[in-house]
Amino acid sequence: MNAILKGRLVGVGTGPGDPELLTLKAARALAEADVVAYFAKRGNNSNARAIVEARFRPDMIELPLLYPVTTEIDKDHDDYRAQISDFYEQSAEQVAEHLGAGRMVAVLSEGDPLFYGSYMHLHVRLAHRFPTEVIPGITAMSGCWSTTGLPIVQGDDVLTVLPGTMSEFELTRRLADTDAAVIMKVGRNLPKIRRALEAAGKLTKAVYVERGTMPGSVSMRLAEKPDDKAPYFAIVLVAGWSARPGAKA
Amino acid sequence: MNAILKGRLVGVGTGPGDPELLTLKAARALAEADVVAYFAKRGNNSNARAIVEARFRPDMIELPLLYPVTTEIDKDHDDYRAQISDFYEQSAEQVAEHLGAGRMVAVLSEGDPLFYGSYMHLHVRLAHRFPTEVIPGITAMSGCWSTTGLPIVQGDDVLTVLPGTMSEFELTRRLADTDAAVIMKVGRNLPKIRRALEAAGKLTKAVYVERGTMPGSVSMRLAEKPDDKAPYFAIVLVAGWSARPGAKA
Numbered sequence: 001m002n003a004i005l006k007g008r009l010v011g012v013g014t015g016p017g018d019p020e021l022l023t024l025k026a027a028r029a030l031a032e033a034d035v036v037a038y039f040a041k042r043g044n045n046s047n048a049r050a051i052v053e054a055r056f057r058p059d060m061i062e063l064p065l066l067y068p069v070t071t072e073i074d075k076d077h078d079d080y081r082a083q084i085s086d087f088y089e090q091s092a093e094q095v096a097e098h099l100g101a102g103r104m105v106a107v108l109s110e111g112d113p114l115f116y117g118s119y120m121h122l123h124v125r126l127a128h129r130f131p132t133e134v135i136p137g138i139t140a141m142s143g144c145w146s147t148t149g150l151p152i153v154q155g156d157d158v159l160t161v162l163p164g165t166m167s168e169f170e171l172t173r174r175l176a177d178t179d180a181a182v183i184m185k186v187g188r189n190l191p192k193i194r195r196a197l198e199a200a201g202k203l204t205k206a207v208y209v210e211r212g213t214m215p216g217s218v219s220m221r222l223a224e225k226p227d228d229k230a231p232y233f234a235i236v237l238v239a240g241w242s243a244r245p246g247a248k249a
Numbered sequence: 250m251n252a253i254l255k256g257r258l259v260g261v262g263t264g265p266g267d268p269e270l271l272t273l274k275a276a277r278a279l280a281e282a283d284v285v286a287y288f289a290k291r292g293n294n295s296n297a298r299a300i301v302e303a304r305f306r307p308d309m310i311e312l313p314l315l316y317p318v319t320t321e322i323d324k325d326h327d328d329y330r331a332q333i334s335d336f337y338e339q340s341a342e343q344v345a346e347h348l349g350a351g352r353m354v355a356v357l358s359e360g361d362p363l364f365y366g367s368y369m370h371l372h373v374r375l376a377h378r379f380p381t382e383v384i385p386g387i388t389a390m391s392g393c394w395s396t397t398g399l400p401i402v403q404g405d406d407v408l409t410v411l412p413g414t415m416s417e418f419e420l421t422r423r424l425a426d427t428d429a430a431v432i433m434k435v436g437r438n439l440p441k442i443r444r445a446l447e448a449a450g451k452l453t454k455a456v457y458v459e460r461g462t463m464p465g466s467v468s469m470r471l472a473e474k475p476d477d478k479a480p481y482f483a484i485v486l487v488a489g490w491s492a493r494p495g496a497k498a
Contacts, residue, residue: 013395015272023387024276025269112391120400120490127398136387136395138272142361146262146385149376151369156415156434158423161408174407177426185405241369 007099009130011113011123012106013137014051017214021138022052029135030055033106035098037063039091039118048108063098063105065091092125099130112137116184141182143212144235148219150207153180157240164189164236168196175200180240187232194222202238210234256348258379260362260372261355262386263300266463270387271301278384279304282355284347286312288340288367297357312347312354314340341374348379361386365433390431392461393484397468399456402429406489413438413485417445424449429489436481443471446487456486 010029015021030036030052040046046064056062068087098105109119113134126132141161145152153159160178162171164185175181175196183193186208197203206222210231222236259278264270279285279301289295295313305311317336347354358368362383375381390410394401402408409427411420413434424430424445432442435457446452455471459480471485 011395018274020274020277021272021385023264023270023272025267027273028269112395114394114398114400115391116402116404116406120403123398123400132398134395134398136270136391138385138387139391142364142385142388145363146260146361146383149363149372149381149383151363151372153365153410154369155365156412157365158412158415159410160427161402161410163405163407165405166407178409 007102007130008104009095009099009122009126009132010104010106011117011119011132011134012052012108013112013117013135014048014108014110015138016111016140016143016212017047017051018143019051019054021143021213023135023137026052026135026137027055029106031057032104033060034103035061035063035095035105036108037065037095037105037122038108039065039067042066042069046108048110051110052108061098061103063094065094088121088125092122095122096126096129099126109137111139115139140212140233141184141235141237144209144219145237145239147213147217148207148209148237150237150239151241152182152237152239154241159240164193168192171196172199175202175238178238178240181236181238183236183238185232186230186234186236188230190228190230190234193236194228197222197236197238205238207237207239208234209237256351256379257353258344258348258371258375258381259353259355260366260368260381260383261301261357262361262366262384263297263357263359264387265360265389265392265461266296266300267392268300268303270392270462272384272386275301275384275386276304278355280306281353282309283352284310284312284344284354285357286314286344286354286371287357288314288316291315291318295357297359300359301357310347310352312343314343337370337374341371344371345375345378348375358386359389361388364388389461389482390433390484390486393458393468394486394488396462396466397456397458397486399486399488400490401431401486401488403490408489413442417441420445421448424451424487427489430485430487432485432487434481435479435483435485437479439477439479439483442485443477446471446485451487454487456488457483458486459483 012026038046038049109117113119157179159180161182208222210218261275287295287298358366362368406428408429410431457471459467
């Protein structure tokens with residue numbers, strides 16, 4: 001039963017967008033994998049797939065895991081939760097079939113697989129059943145502070161990563177209570193994020209970044225951004241370190 | 250004066266230890282660099298250098314930037330601050346000489362250059378004077394949660410990165426107020442970190458990781474670690490997501 005022993009699950013972080021920000025280890029995993037799987041919305045391209053597409057081989061089995069259409073159901077509704085949970089179960093079984101047949105399955109994850117990544121829904125269902133390895137990737141936030149050249153934390157700084165979906169009260173409270181902050185899931189939350197930063201006394205330090213390491217990347221001081229239009233995956237950064245060019249710290 | 254135009258500063262994240270966790274972009278920068286610089290303590294090897302040493306070329310100029318001996322001075326003392334600030338100034342000037350001569354200088358940084366990295370002391374002194382690029386690296390914390398296969402954050406989780414040097418009161422307060430946490434700078438702070446996690450009701454969720462992606466890596470539930478011996482660079486992880494293998498989330 002050598003075939004069963006060979007079956008191996010690998011969570012592959014593709015990094016934030018620039019195909020060169022893939023790790024050497026991820027590149028090797030893609031060169032070796034029998035199956036490459038990824039989550040995607042029906043009719044949408046997978047970002048993770050696009051980042052590594054140039055490495056796909058003709059002999060590789062491609063396994064897209066397509067989210068069910070759920071736009072008409074509220075995300076906090078039990079029906080949505082049940083449907084999405086069923087979907088992850090079915091996806092895990094699709095991957096398990098390949099693993100059981102002795103194949104190496106690389107599951108792509110934009111950024112880092114275990115940092116807000118969808119890969120973890122497969123990981124928790126399969127890692128106790130099959131040999132599993134997770135290859136970390138450069139996170140979107142790291143891509144953003146590197147692109148803008150913003151030293152995000154230094155020394156004993158506290159860093160807080162916050163979803164922009166939080167209430168204005170909670171955002172304000174947490175922004176006031178940290179040295180550095182990363183705010184994710186910006187999109188239509190931007191006006192609220194702006195008010196929370198202002199109330200926390202940190203608006204002047206905030207930097208807005210769109211499409212991080214991808215072509216067409218945009219970054220500016222949030223205070224200078226003239227409108228509140230922002231894609232969901234835009235990020236707002238607040239550096240903890242006060243030293244800037246010319247500072248003597 | 251083409252030579253001056255060519256001078257280029259590149260902050261290169263080497264990742265957390267496994268040489269394969271270097272990005273393709275970092276590998277290319279090292280293949281192109283005229284000078285490779287890194288901070289190190291006198292008599293100690295640089296971890297960042299060790300990670301990429303196999304990529305050094307005979308025609309590359311190696312520029313170690315050796316910290317002054319400061320063990321006899323308190324870190325909060327003005328003399329220490331002045332001495333270390335002078336050292337960063339002098340280091341920046343050493344790098345600037347190469348940049349001014351038209352050379353491409355790669356400055357190595359373990360993990361990610363702008364995430365608690367020493368590279369930023371050069372960045373803030375040189376990025377406004379020379380063309381500069383920062384290549385992100387896999388952080389130590391990401392290496393740790395990937396090695397242990399621990400999904401650290403999901404959905405709307407808040408993540409807080411805390412230095413173990415904080416007071417027990419502050420550690421406890423912040424641990425109680427977050428979904429997920431990463432505690433860095435563990436070392437002799439471990440007994441205090443343990444008490445803070447216990448008081449915050451999170452000790453049973455805490456995972457201790459030593460030497461992340463390096464050979465001889467160790468990880469275990471902190472509650473099961475029988476002693477309080479820990480290297481300075483050990484990390485404690487608290488996952489925000491409650492779902493575990495078998496969970497239906």
